[in-house]
Amino acid sequence: MEMMSALLRRPAAASILSLVGVLAFYVIFGGVDLGKLLNAASWVNYAARIGIVAIPVGLLMVSGEIDISIGAMIPAGAMSAAIITGYYEFPMIFGILGAIGIGVMVGLINGILAVRTTVPTLIITLATLVAMQGVVLAGSKLLTGSASVPLTAPGWAKTIFGQLMFGGSHQVIIVWWVIFAVVFWFVLHQTRYGNWIFAMGGDKESARNAGIPVNRMTIVLFVLTATSASFVGMCHAILFNSAQVSGGMNDIFNIIVSVVVGGVLLTGGFGSVPGVFVGTLTFAIVIKGIDFTTIDRNWSNLIIGVMLLTAVAMNESFRKLALTAVLGKKENAGDSVVAVAKNN
């Protein structure tokens, strides 16, 4: 019982329950063959694609900010790699650096605007989202005359960023996702930087007064979200030998839903990397796992809506549980004000 309640108090609790709930639903009402589902690659590939971005976005949201420009940064990373290496035929390494570089640049712009102005980051990154959509489309048309650019990556790049693993259909990006999760788990939950991120989301003014370099941390987090998005785009271009301009609106919603299902508080100050990891898995199973059921795939959005609400409600109540965890029943506060006055 004690262990059970300790488990429920962890930020990942709701996402684990959501995962179990979705699987149970698919098995009972969708007639899913669990073995088949677990062996399938489609949802794992998809989870990795959004998961790599969802983890830094989760950290950013714990710190009390949000970044929706990631939607434009996935195609921006893909197009940068494809234009530099595919169209202009520079060595692959330049394509990779270009994709990473555009992420760092947009991340810096977001971060610097966030700390220099009082504009909410939702608005700042909405502006950079739209601006980057324009830059990517117009830039691609201007440079290559097309909105779709082919790219043939050398073997080593395929192996590191794009290859399908085990000769099957699992993409190597899954390994990257796990690496991201471990590194960010370490940073958020084991280092002082993690403590800073939580404190920033808890109370930014107090954090600043406690000497935490709030501005620097905010900029770094924005660079991480934008760069992780351009990284995912680059991996896709390398894997599929081409890049297309796209709006990336779906990605924004899918990533943020995964983060929220993963137990991150929208207002900041609470969340965990394991939670976001499981939240992403759950989300991917809903979207891609529905193909393994007898349920019409068009219902998947309804399921996501219901799951989102359920997960958020669960997160709320588990957080309350964590807050009201029984203290020792000792009562020492009995002395009255008068007693204090006498002691004085």
Next chain:
Amino acid sequence: MSENTPVLEMRNVDKSFGPIDVLHEISLKVHEGEVLCLLGDNGAGKSTLIKTLSGVHQPTRGEMLMDSKLVNFQNPREAHDMGIATVHQFGGTYPLMSVGRNFFAGVEPTKGFGPFKIFDRKKANRIAVEQVQKFGITRITDGDRLVGGLSGGERQSLAIARAVYFGARVLILDEPTAALGVKQAAHVLRIVNEAKKRGLAVIFITHQVMHAMAVGDHFAVLIRGAIAADFRKGDKSREEIADLMAGGESMADLEASIEGYMETHGGHVPPPAH
């Protein structure tokens, strides 16, 4: 340093926000091991005064001294680094973080080396629990507990214990007992006394006479941004103080006399009553 050197002193400090004059010729001293109670009606300028002391605002005129040396805090960080700790109501604690993580926010103990320096959770929890227990909050025994689950008084106590542990010399408390019940307020008052015993200078804002009487050594009454009365414990009876704070007759008298004085003295305020 001699016993009589104030830790922190204000000399003729004025503070205006544009055309609005909020503080007028404030002169104040706080000594080590002494609690200064700042009393006054809503809008009298108490918060503005302590925000000036803690570096949030800069004085428009006048000077501030720490250990008899002129100081000029450009931001709260500078004041904090000089040992001035301000605890606002519920401020300085993060509800969704554990007691240990709260206590060490910004100054985390680490173990290991290089890129693998990890936050020493055990040590943080142990010290945090030890320190708050030293202040008599024996109900906090688990450093992993979330601070949001503590009572308001316990949270205040945690913030005060933290400030003391990290070497604050001046502790500024803005209505720390305002939203608390009797027991909780007693907690906080006990901790104020404990901080005083450890030699801190404490500036304590309250609206409650009982709370002021319980811990105060020295009282200053602010009326419309000017110090209207400045006296030590024992100089005035509880009734007189209560009356002053409640804006009773003596308050009304003071107010009237200040206004009269200001009119005839070109806007200057009278020296505080003793």
